[in-house]
Every structure is written in C-alpha cells, then in structure tokens.
Amino acid sequence: MHPHPLLRIAFLAVFTLILLNADLALAADLPTAAEEGLPWWGWAALLFVVTFFLGIVAVLGGVGGGVLFVPIVGGFFPFHLDFVRGAGLLVALAGALAAGPGLLSSGMASLRLAAPLALLASASAIAGAMIGLALPTNVVQLALGTTILGIVVLMFLAKKSEFPEVAKADSLSAALKMNGVFTDAYSGKSVDWRVHRTPQGLAMFVVIGLMAGMFGLGAGWANVPVLNLLMGAPLKVSVATSKFMLSIVDTAAAWVYLNQGAVLAIIAVPSIIGIMLGSLVGVRLLKRTNASVVRKVVIGMLLLAGGRALLKGLGI
Amino acid sequence: MDMTLPSVASAKTTETVSQPQPLAVSQEQLIYANLLDIGMKAGMALLIVSFGLYVSGILSPLVPLNELPNYWSMPVNQYLTATGVGTGWSWVKLIGHGDFLNFIGIAFLSAVTIACYFRIIPIPFRNQERVFTAILAIETLVLILGASGILVIGH
Numbered sequence: 001m002h003p004h005p006l007l008r009i010a011f012l013a014v015f016t017l018i019l020l021n022a023d024l025a026l027a028a029d030l031p032t033a034a035e036e037g038l039p040w041w042g043w044a045a046l047l048f049v050v051t052f053f054l055g056i057v058a059v060l061g062g063v064g065g066g067v068l069f070v071p072i073v074g075g076f077f078p079f080h081l082d083f084v085r086g087a088g089l090l091v092a093l094a095g096a097l098a099a100g101p102g103l104l105s106s107g108m109a110s111l112r113l114a115a116p117l118a119l120l121a122s123a124s125a126i127a128g129a130m131i132g133l134a135l136p137t138n139v140v141q142l143a144l145g146t147t148i149l150g151i152v153v154l155m156f157l158a159k160k161s162e163f164p165e166v167a168k169a170d171s172l173s174a175a176l177k178m179n180g181v182f183t184d185a186y187s188g189k190s191v192d193w194r195v196h197r198t199p200q201g202l203a204m205f206v207v208i209g210l211m212a213g214m215f216g217l218g219a220g221w222a223n224v225p226v227l228n229l230l231m232g233a234p235l236k237v238s239v240a241t242s243k244f245m246l247s248i249v250d251t252a253a254a255w256v257y258l259n260q261g262a263v264l265a266i267i268a269v270p271s272i273i274g275i276m277l278g279s280l281v282g283v284r285l286l287k288r289t290n291a292s293v294v295r296k297v298v299i300g301m302l303l304l305a306g307g308r309a310l311l312k313g314l315g316i
Numbered sequence: 317m318d319m320t321l322p323s324v325a326s327a328k329t330t331e332t333v334s335q336p337q338p339l340a341v342s343q344e345q346l347i348y349a350n351l352l353d354i355g356m357k358a359g360m361a362l363l364i365v366s367f368g369l370y371v372s373g374i375l376s377p378l379v380p381l382n383e384l385p386n387y388w389s390m391p392v393n394q395y396l397t398a399t400g401v402g403t404g405w406s407w408v409k410l411i412g413h414g415d416f417l418n419f420i421g422i423a424f425l426s427a428v429t430i431a432c433y434f435r436i437i438p439i440p441f442r443n444q445e446r447v448f449t450a451i452l453a454i455e456t457l458v459l460i461l462g463a464s465g466i467l468v469i470g471h
Contacts, residue, residue, distance in 0.1 A: 082392040101353035251429040255462040262392040265418035
C-alpha cells in the first residue's frame with residue numbers, strides 16, 4: 001500500500017498529539033497508576049515503536065503482523081490477553097483490507113477461490129472468538145503458546161510449490177468454479193489454475209478459522225500451506241488469496257471482540273498504525289535484506305514469545 | 317495497421333491483438349476491490365481523526381487516559397464491570413467520549429467487507445449462478461450475525 005502523503009502527515013500528527021498530551025499530563029502531576037510504572041503515553045508510544053518494527057519484520061520474514069503481534073505484545077506488555085487478541089484481529093484485518101483491493105484487481109487473489117473457504121472459516125472464527133473469550137486466560141495462554149510453537153515447526157517443515165500440478169479439479173471445486181487464470185508479472189507466464197481436495201481444504205479452514213478467532217492471530221501461516229500444498233493453487237495465488245481471506249475471516253471475529261468490549265482504542269489504534277507504517281518500510285527494505293536471516297529472526301521471536309505464553313499459562 | 321511503426325513495435329502490437337489475455341478478473345471481483353479500497357481508506361481516515369481527538373484530549377474519554385493502566389490489565393468482563401461499559405452495540409451511546417469515538421472507525425473497518433459482499437450479490441444472481449449467490453448471501457448473513465451483538469459471552 002502507498003498511502004497518500006496526507007495520510008502519512010496524519011499518522012505523524014496523531015503521535016505528535018500523544019507526545020504533546022504526555023507533556024501536559026506530566027505537568028499536571030499524574031496520579032498513582034502512572035507513578036508506579038510507565039504512564040499511559042509511555043506504553044502507547046512503546047507499543048507504536050514495537051509494532052512499527054513488527055511490521056518491518058513481518059514483511060521481511062514473510063509472515064502476517066497478527067501472528068507476531070499477539071504473542072509478543074501479549075507476553076511483554078501489561079495488557080490483558082483479551083484486549084491484545086482484540087487488537088491483534090484488528091491489526092490483521094487492517095493489513096488485509098489495505099492489501100485486498102490491489103490483490104483483487106490484479107487478479108492475484110481470487111474471490112471464487114476465497115468465498116467458499118472463507119464462509120466456513122468466518123463462521124468458525126466467530127465460534128473461536130466466543131470460545132476464546134469464555135475460556136480462562138491461563139488456558140488460552142497455554143493453547144496460544146502451543147499454537148505459536150506449532151507455527152514455528154510448520155515454518156521449518158512446510159515446503160512451497162510455485163505451480164503445483166493439479167491434473168484434474170475435483171467435482172466440488174469445479175461446481176464452485178474455484179479456478180482462474182494467473183499471469184505472473186515477473187515471468188510473464190500465464191497459468192490456468194484449478195484446485196483439488198476441496199472437501200479436505202474446507203475442513204482445514206474450519207480449524208483455521210477457529211484458531212484465528214480464538215487467538216486473534218490472523219491465519220496466513222495456515223492458509224497458505226492449505227491453499228498451496230493441499231489444494232494445489234499456485235503459490236502467489238495462495239499468498240494473495242490468503243491475505244484477502246483474512247479480511248473476511250477477521251471481520252467476523254473482530255465483531256465478536258468489539259461487541260464483547262475487548263477492544264481498547266489506546267492499544268488497537270497505535271498498533272494498527274505502527275504495523276501498517278512498519279510494513280511500508282519493510283516493503284522498501286525487502287530488496288536489500290537477506291530473507292533467510294530475517295526468517296530466522298522471526299522464528300527466534302516466535303519461539304521466545306510462544307515459550308513465554310506457555311510459561312504464563314502454567315503460572316510460571 | 318500503421319506501417320510507419322518500427323517492426324518490433326508492430327510485432328508486439330500484433331502479438332497483443334492476436335493473443336488477447338483471458339479475462340482473469342471477474343466483474344464482481346473488480347467491483348468488490350473498488351468498494352473495499354474506498355471503504356478501507358475512509359475507515360482509516362476516521363480512525364486517525366478520532367484517535368487524534370482522543371489522545372489530544374479534545375474529546376474527554378470515559379476512562380481518563382492517566383487511569384488506563386489500572387484497567388488494561390483486567391480481563392474484559394472485569395473491565396466492563398469497573399467502567400460500567402456494556403456489551404453489544406451499547407458503545408454507540410458512548411461515542412461522545414474520546415475513547416469510544418474510535419469505535420466508529422473500528423466498526424467502519426469491520427463493516428467494509430459486509431458492504432462489499434452485499435454489493436456484489438446481485439451480479440452472480442443476475443447470471444443465474446445460484447450456488448455462488450447462495451455462498452455470498454450466507455456469508456453476508458454470517459458476518460451480520462457476528463456484527464449484530466447477539467453473540468456475546470462472558471468468562
């Protein structure tokens with residue numbers, strides 16, 4: 001996304017206001033909560049800085065912002081996991097909404113492929129969000145830690161296939177017209193793609209939606225392997241369709257968190273802006289960075305954050 | 317054909333004309349993309365403006381900014397009890413406060429996808445694509461159900 005210059009100025013203006021307000025608050029001699037630790041504006045500014053760097057790392061490491069945001073902010077900031085998950089979903093949603101128009105209009109993402117899968121995923125994301133908000137926090141922490149460590153294993157093991165061979169579309173995907181033509185702008189190659197194993201893919205998206213809603217993670221880490229390796233969509237179509245699908249699935253879960261009151265503007269908004277600005281910088285750094293090194297850094301961060309979530313869940 | 321064109325350009329033109337690219341993007345997908353683009357930009361603008369009004373103190377928040385650290389480490393149900401904020405759409409009554417004014421932008425961003433689905437349903441319907449129309453319609457209903465505030469749960 002290339003934001004309008006006015007949008008960039010607006011971002012800067014908002015954070016200038018935070019700092020200005022911080023000066024006023026300091027001058028007014030803040031009450032107890034602020035004296036005991038960082039004041040609100042300190043946490044908000046720190047959150048903005050951290051999410052800015054998460055946005056950079058997420059792009060360079062080829063992961064979504066949500067999967068880094070929830071375990072890291074949940075593990076190292078004083079916010080309750082309920083609010084972190086709510087903000088995590090909004091972070092993932094905002095990123096997907098920003099990327100969606102370009103991916104759809106270029107034909108990289110496919111509405112035909114996404115719609116049936118997103119239907120099941122979004123319904124289960126609502127269920128996941130409700131389960132996540134009903135479960136005790138330590139149980140969610142434990143499950144989150146386990147999931148994050150599982151994602152690390154997946155990142156190590158999962159292979160990718162640029163153009164998987166799908167000899168014949170299955171009857172369900174053929175009936176739903178889950179196919180298309182993808183022209184790779186880099187190679188100029190046009191590929192007629194189709195998918196198979198649709199029933200298995202649909203079943204996987206039920207589970208993915210459940211986890212996305214429960215942990216507020218976004219779910220690109222799971223969407224792409226299922227679309228690419230299981231169903232046989234070309235890699236770029238899988239990545240783009242996955243990103244677009246997040247805008248649908250996370251919408252469903254985000255409403256549950258919003259209606260439950262699990263959204264605090266002071267956490268959600270700086271995070272959304274920080275991650276989006278960081279992503280813009282990340283895209284610029286992409287050509288000059290060693291992707292495998294960054295990927296190792298991402299895996300290290302996830303290991304650390306996943307381990308911390310597990311320990312918090314165990315009360316250690 | 318314009319005979320004055322250099323041969324390479326002519327060849328390229330011929331190739332483009334004789335081998336038209338298949339239509340990779342459907343009409344409904346393009347309409348969806350355009351509406352999504354407008355909605356996303358409007359939502360982000362709302363979010364930035366409302367957050368500016370909030371943190372600048374122009375609109376006083378329900379929970380004073382300097383008291384936030386006392387609340388953000390609470391589980392959501394405890395936070396709701398402590399602040400007297402309700403669930404569902406009760407936040408609408410609080411949008412006069414700076415913190416809840418932000419919910420307009422957040423809700424707007426969360427509603428963009430619903431609007432996009434709603435907008436494109438007539439296209440496959442007109443083309444008599446019943447299954448795809450049904451998928452879009454059911455998805456719209458699922459998202460509206462999620463947004464309705466009916467599905468509220470406690471710890």
